[in-house]
């Protein structure tokens with residue numbers, strides 16, 4: 521394969537270092553060979569002229585639901601054919617990729633659809649971003665991912681309900697058997713579930729410990745959906761690595777998370793969309809009420825945690841109401857609204873994201889030896905972060921050295 525040379529761009533390499541103007545990035549096969557200034561371009565290189573563009577690492581969304589579409593009522597999934605849900609996953613993945621997100625972490629999809637799509641992309645059967653998938657969500661009975669509705673109707677494709685230490689251990693082993701890259705649990709109530717208050721703890725520390733133990737045995741991590749302070753602290757105490765949402769995290773929880781070198785993925789845009797669209801859009805009242813409780817709190821708390829030194833990563837919760845795949849960069853914009861500098865928000869969506877997923881040796885920065893996941897953007901996101909939110913500005917998306925999207929470069 522010939523070497524590709526991207527020349528003339530402003531390199532924002534994801535490390536947080538000062539940008540490099542008129543940079544050269546050399547790519548051979550899947551890898552970045554060189555990145556920086558004053559690099560010789562091989563004579564036979566295929567040159568990509570990127571003058572006037574910004575070059576960033578491929579963006580990382582650390583929290584999506586790949587088969588969910590952003591319908592106002594999550595229960596609409598009950599009316600879809602199963603095969604349709606898998607196809608939604610394919611289309612949603614393409615939308616993520618086309619907006620510059622070369623890696624996503626699927627936090628729960630029906631049946632084995634997240635895992636299947638991951639494999640289909642990995643083996644080249646379909647186009648899509650790199651996917652890390654958890655399989656089914658492990659939840660306690662009556663917990664956030666228990667889809668038994670008050671009517672008695674239930675949807676059991678999305679989650680594995682588990683109660684007691686032995687059952688939690690078995691549930692973890694089942695997900696690992698099915699090829700999960702990590703495990704997802706729920707250690708507090710949630711917004712999109714009808715009967716569990718958002719701040720109440722779910723699972724005991726002992727139950728969660730059984731799950732983190734099984735995951736650690738095979739080098740896997742556990743992510744926990746957790747809004748309430750107690751559910752967050754229980755999860756960290758039990759060895760969970762990433763706290764999802766973390767809306768009501770208190771100072772003690774922040775300290776614990778920092779000490780554990782864990783991650784917070786605050787999914788700001790998810791609650792925000794629910795509050796903005798409100799009841800009239802068809803979102804159930806229980807969800808609007810619960811989002812009201814957390815949408816502002818999470819911004820304050822995530823910013824405080826960040827300032828305290830907790831690693832905070834960009835994740836959208838795409839698939840929740842009006843939170844569409846393809847609009848993933850909205851979360852980066854929310855990070856800036858929350859108080860981060862544009863450079864810090866970019867790092868949260870690249871380097872920190874790669875660390876959150878445990879892929880920091882492979883992706884997350886534009887540096888020698890990393891996989892060539894990168895994007896070329898029209899405009900300068902350091903001056904105006906909003907340029908990342910417009911799909912047409914993402915002129916080129918490269919994943920592992922292959923151009924996946926080209927909008928006229």
Ligand SMILES: [Zn+2]
Nearest residue numbers: 583585627837
């Ligand atoms: Zn989620």
